[in-house]
Each structure stands twice: as C-alpha cells, then as structure tokens.
Amino acid sequence: MKSYSLRSPAKINLYLEIVGDRPDGFHELATVFQSIDLADLVHVRSGMQGVIQVECAAEGVPNDASNLAYRAAALMSERFPEAFAKFGGVAIEIEKRIPVAAGLAGGSGNGAAVLVGLDLAWGLGLTQGELQELAAELGSDVPFCVGGGTALATGRGEVLDPLAGVDQVWLVLAKYRSLGVSTPWAYQTYRAQFGAEYARTPEAQAARHTAAKSGPLVRSLQALAAGDRAGLSALRPLLRNDLERVVLPAHPQIAQLRDLLDRLAPLGAMMSGSGPSVFALAESASQAQEIQAAARSALPDPDLEFWVTQFSAAGIRPVNQSV
Ligand SMILES: C[C@](O)(CO)[C@H](O)COP(=O)(O)OP(=O)(O)OC[C@H]1O[C@@H](n2ccc(N)nc2=O)[C@H](O)[C@@H]1O
Numbered sequence: 001m002k003s004y005s006l007r008s009p010a011k012i013n014l015y016l017e018i019v020g021d022r023p024d025g026f027h028e029l030a031t032v033f034q035s036i037d038l039a040d041l042v043h044v045r046s047g048m049q050g051v052i053q054v055e056c057a058a059e060g061v062p063n064d065a066s067n068l069a070y071r072a073a074a075l076m077s078e079r080f081p082e083a084f085a086k087f088g089g090v091a092i093e094i095e096k097r098i099p100v101a102a103g104l105a106g107g108s109g110n111g112a113a114v115l116v117g118l119d120l121a122w123g124l125g126l127t128q129g130e131l132q133e134l135a136a137e138l139g140s141d142v143p144f145c146v147g148g149g150t151a152l153a154t155g156r157g158e159v160l161d162p163l164a165g166v167d168q169v170w171l172v173l174a175k176y177r178s179l180g181v182s183t184p185w186a187y188q189t190y191r192a193q194f195g196a197e198y199a200r201t202p203e204a205q206a207a208r209h210t211a212a213k214s215g216p217l218v219r220s221l222q223a224l225a226a227g228d229r230a231g232l233s234a235l236r237p238l239l240r241n242d243l244e245r246v247v248l249p250a251h252p253q254i255a256q257l258r259d260l261l262d263r264l265a266p267l268g269a270m271m272s273g274s275g276p277s278v279f280a281l282a283e284s285a286s287q288a289q290e291i292q293a294a295a296r297s298a299l300p301d302p303d304l305e306f307w308v309t310q311f312s313a314a315g316i317r318p319v320n321q322s323v
C-alpha cells in the first residue's frame with residue numbers, strides 16, 4: 001500500500017485581464033499567477049478495495065464526488081484503469097489550511113495534488129505537460145497548480161508561460177470568514193456589464209495576450225527574479241484584476257477592506273481571483289506584520305481573518321512517502 005503526502009499551495013492573481021469571450025462559454029484571459037507559502041496537506045493512499053474516498057474536516061468542503069480531489073482520482077482511474085485495478089482504489093485525506101471559496105485555488109490545488117500523488121503511487125511517470133492536460137479537464141486554475149511558482153496564463157487560464165520564480169516578497173492576506181463570491185456569478189456579471197469592451201476577433205485577443213506577455217508587470221517580475229529589488233516598488237500601479245469591477249460594488253465590505261489595505265501597504269493591494277480574499281504586498285515580513293496589525297485595529301471584526309505569508313516558487317511537492 002503506497003501513501004504520499006503532498007503540499008498543495010494557494011495562488012494569488014497579480015494580474016487578471018478579461019480579454020474576451022470564448023466559443024466554449026468561458027472567458028479568454030491574460031493572468032499572472034503567483035504561488036504563495038500557504039498550503040494544504042493532501043494525503044493520497046492507494047489500496048482501498050476499488051473505491052475512491054475523500055475526507056476533509058473543514059467546513060464548506062464536500063466529502064463526496066464533487067470534491068476536486070475526488071474528481072481528480074476519478075479522472076485518473078478512467079484514464080489508467082489498469083493501475084487503478086492493480087493498486088485497488090484511492091483514499092484521500094485533506095488537511096485544510098487554505099481558506100475555502102476564497103479565490104486562492106484551494107480546491108484546484110487539491111485536485112492537482114491528487115494527480116501528482118497518483119502519478120507517483122502508480123509509477124506512471126507522466127510529464128508535467130501530461131499532468132497539466134489532465135488538470136485542464138478539472139478546472140481552469142488546476143494546470144497552474146501542478147507546477148506553481150510564477151506564470152503568465154492565457155486561454156481559460158490553462159495555457160501557461162512559466163516565468164522565473166520570484167521570492168522574498170511578503171504579503172498580508174485578508175478574508176471575511178462568512179463571505180463567499182461565486183466564480184460563475186462574477187464572470188457572468190462581468191460579461192453582462194462590460195462585454196462591449198471585449199476583444200472580438202482572434203487577432204484582437206492575440207494582440208492583448210502579446211501586450212500582457214511583454215508588458216511592464218512581466219518585466220518587473222523578471223527584474224525581481226533576477227535580484228533587482230527596484231522591480232518591487234514598480235509593481236503597485238501594475239497590479240490589475242478586472243473582476244474587482246463587479247465584485248467590489250456588489251460587496252462594499254470587500255471594497256472597504258481592499259481600500260484600507262491599499263492605503264496601508266506601500267506596495268499596493270488587490271483582490272485575488274474572483275475574491276473575496278484581498279492581498280497586500282510587502283517588502284519584508286516585518287512590514288507585512290505592521291500592515292496586518294494596522295488593518296486589524298482599523299477593522300476590529302472577529303469575522304475578518306488575516307495571514308502573513310510570502311511568494312513561493314513551489315508547486316505540488318511530495319513531503320512524505322511510505323510504502
Ligand atoms: C477566477 C480565477 O480563479 C482566476 O485565476 C479563475 O479564472 C477561475 O478558475 P476556476 O475556479 O478553476 O474556474 P472553473 O472551475 O474552470 O470555472 C468556473 C466558472 O468560472 C467561469 N470562468 C472560469 C474561467 C474562465 N477563464 N472563464 C470563465 O468564464 C465559468 O463560468 C465557469 O463555469
């Protein structure tokens with residue numbers, strides 16, 4: 001019976017431009033993903049009498065076939081039925097540290113962890129590209145979660161251009177515990193309100209992709225990755241998240257939190273993904289702690305949670321194995 005424990009890190013979006021519509025009903029994006037050092041632990045064990053089981057004690061996480069970790073195991077069992085039969089089923093246990101439904105790709109990361117865990121447990125030797133193709137069948141954020149680090153993504157978010165890993169950047173994450181934002185709602189509302197701005201032709205969409213790929217944010221991140229700390233202070237005006245245009249007016253609490261963090265953080269603040277998490281960038285751990293303390297005293301609400309963490313170059317990583 002083989003068992004793997006994998007770290008499944010959260011992501012933030014430093015940039016999220018909605019470029020246009022897609023024939024599949026999704027949106028064409030240009031986005032910059034960044035892994036952070038806040039991670040779930042996913043235990044994947046084969047040898048469970050031909051069934052898939054998932055267990056997670058965290059509130060709001062389903063323990064049935066709708067869990068992304070379960071869906072990942074089901075996908076692997078369909079694609080590799082001989083391995084599934086040989087090793088006899090999959091048991092998954094998730095230790096949740098990433099806040100749920102937060103815009104941090106927690107579930108997506110868990111799905112990616114199960115793909116990587118079963119590849120190892122079943123000795124399949126899949127390439128990163130093959131794992132990312134399977135990941136794309138589970139969700140738009142899942143392919144990035146496989147490799148993590150820093151990447152520019154286009155398509156639905158599944159076409160990845162990895163960038164050099166950036167580290168030594170800290171952040172404060174903040175989220176109202178009881179607030180959730182539906183990702184389909186955010187995209188549908190955006191289409192209804194701002195669809196007239198979409199790039200209509202493939203050429204116009206490609207031009208926006210190229211502009212993002214060679215734009216100032218990617219250049220600043222590359223400078224930072226090469227050790228030029230001046231790139232850090234350049235980031236503030238370059239952060240972008242188009243989904244803020246619909247989520248912030250609908251949720252004044254998130255708008256207030258985002259504005260407060262943006263005032264407190266010299267490097268700026270932004271909502272991640274479809275929210276409701278907001279992040280503020282910081283030059284050092286101590287600056288991040290100061291921002292967190294100031295935000296806590298300005299908004300003393302027990303429903304508001306904070307984390308101080310940093311950028312990470314790591315994707316899904318096994319931390320333990322037993323045979
Ligand atoms: C907001 C982000 O987290 C930013 O990284 C992602 O774009 C969403 O990624 P995700 O949660 O993995 O999304 P999926 O599970 O693939 O899709 C959820 C829903 O979001 C919408 N969606 C998602 C991605 C995309 N490029 N266009 C979309 O319109 C679709 O309505 C879809 O039904």
Ligand SMILES: Nc1ncnc2c1ncn2[C@@H]1O[C@H](COP(=O)(O)OP(=O)(O)OP(=O)(O)O)[C@@H](O)[C@H]1O
Pocket residue numbers: 060061062066067068069094099100101102103104105106107108110111141183273274275
């Ligand atoms: N393994 C999982 N962990 C957390 N949520 C899960 C998981 N599997 C399915 N879900 C469902 O997915 C919903 C979104 O949770 P998740 O934590 O992945 O949100 P998110 O960070 O906004 O994701 P993304 O950024 O990929 O859209 C939850 O409300 C939950 O019902």
